[in-house]
Amino acid sequence: MEPFKKILVGLDTSALDETLIKYAAFIVDHTSAEKVEFVNILRNLNIPTEVRKEFPELVETAINDRKAKIRESIKSLFKTQKKIKYSINVKKGQAGDLLNIAHKSGSDLIIVGQKKTLDGTGVTTLRLARRASCNLLIVPENVEPKAEKLLVPIDFSNYAKLALEQTIDFAVKNDSIPEIICQNVYTVPAGYHYTGKSFEEFAEIMKKNAQNDFAKFMKKIDKRNIKISDIYSLDTNDNLASDIYDLADEINPDFIIIGAKGRTATAALFLGSLAEKMVNEKMNHPLLVVRFKGKNAGLIETLREF
Structure with missing residues (x-):
């Protein structure tokens, strides 16, 4: 079990x-989190040299203004039941810097949003899903934490085992034990026809x-007295x-939790153009991608993709 001690939240002031x-507050209250870092990357500060010479404090002023705006949002929205350290990190750069910051700070979980109607695309989110070396929570807009x-x-x-164990650990920290549903997609x-x-x-x-494999699988799991049900889905379109x-749209879960192997996720969820389309258009529920920490591509390769 790998606890969420350090959480990084990617904000864009939208x-x-x-x-x-x-x-972020909800995760803090239901995990072993000890520190939260709110990060905002300013990507429109490529100011010409002559302009910077004339206005030397322009960049610093923009960063301070952005910090102040984020601090006010945190004060009004970051309501937790326990005392927690948090910091605000605003810097100019590119989207890939979010991964760099997470790597340097040893983050256990990155929380980012997925936009549908708001300005922005899902490309950065998709690349984070492919390349983050830690757990990643992707939250669509207008969803209330529960x-x-x-x-x-x-x-x-073993990656599915990690996902289920993380889910159980998360469940026992709730005031009321949630329902856990395991889905296996079989083909x-x-x-x-030759048979x-x-x-x-x-x-x-x-x-x-x-069903037999599920019974064997569950013998390896400490359920901690939590009821876990199973659902089986027949794949008929080669699209797990x-x-x-x-199924998620049918049963309306509050989280989908999957285990990721290296650069790819269980059920091939984050591969190719299809994945980008799904993250942009079909993502209606928060998606938590859990990893054995450090199982990803090299950091240099990661940053080159942004």
């Missing part, structure tokens, strides 16, 4: 900041196999990610 600050129902897609790997292999079975018959065979989001 309306989405309100949601992210509230979620944890009454948690969805954990699993493939019975019918190509060539099934003489119909598609439906072989699908039932694969589902029973998944859409199966996860389809």
Whole structure:
């Protein structure tokens, strides 16, 4: 189990900041968090040299103004039940600097927003999901923090085990124990018809196999007296990610928690152009991507992608 001791929150002073600050407070109250760093990267401060000479305090003034604005938002929105250290870091730079800051500070969790109607794109969020060396919480706009129902897609790997254990740890810190639902997306292999079975018959065979694997998988999990239910989804379009989001839209979980392996996530959730489209258009629920800390591409390779 890898606790969330240090949390980094990426802000941009848009309306989405309100949601992210509230979620930061919620995570603090339901984890072992000890420190929160609110980070804002100013990306429009490429001031010509001659202008900077004439107005030498322009950059410093812009940074201080931005800090003051963020500080006021934090004072009104960051309501926690425990005393916690927090800091505000505003600097000029590029989107990749957020990862650099997280790396240097040893952050255990990065919280960022996902915009739909607000200005901005999901490209930065997608790259963070691919490259962050720590856990990542992606929060869509206009979502209120709560944890009454948690969805954990699993493939019975060690990364799925990490995701479920993190979910259980998160659940026991809630005042009321949330419902935890494990989803396995199973497929019918190509060539099934050579067995003489119909598609439906072989699908039932694969589902029973998944149910048996789930029973074995749960023997490795300390459930801590929490009820965990299982749901099985048949993938018919070779798109595991859409199966996860389809179920999420049906049962409306407060979080989706997945385990990520290196640069890729369980169920291939963050690969290619399809992933970018999903993060932009279909993400209606907060998504927590958990990693064994440090399992990512090299930092230099990461920054080159921004």
